[in-house]
Amino acid sequence: MQSTATTPEEYIKQLPEDRKEPITKLHQLIKEHMPKGLESGMGYGMLAYYVPKSIYPDGYHCKPFPPLPFINLASQKNFIALYHSGMYAKKELYDWFVAEYPKHCKYKLDMGKSCVRFKKMEDIPYDLIEQLLSKMTVEEWIAIYETAIKR
DSSP states (O other): OOOOOSSHHHHHHTSOHHHHHHHHHHHHHHHHHSOTTOEEEEETTEEEEEEOTTTOTTOBTTBSSSOEEEEEEEEOSSSEEEEEHHHHHOHHHHHHHHHHHHHHOSSOOOBOSSEEEEOOGGGOOHHHHHHHHTSOOHHHHHHHHHHHHTO
């Protein structure tokens, strides 16, 4: 579900009550621990954490106008979704996350290639997400991204 909110604060304000606290907590966690150089705002109707054009002027290859996305956070109908492009692009990071997840949560991991779905609001592994945020720099993300799009 894409939001028409233009700021993270507006996005959070529009959420159902049961989603406001976990999304706010995740948003703050990401802002505090995201790789140096990222900025936060809105993108694709979700909370977005991206490489600004001042660092990577080319932007996103599909639509060069927006900045290069890295992490997105969204409240979907039945879950909260955390999208991390680094896990999609770097198998070692994906494998690390999959191996670590059971050590931090009592429920089974529900994950796509870059999307982690949290259906149980009381079992979001904030500490694991904090660790994930330290696993890739902006420079590494740009290098991986450029390698992938130039194939």
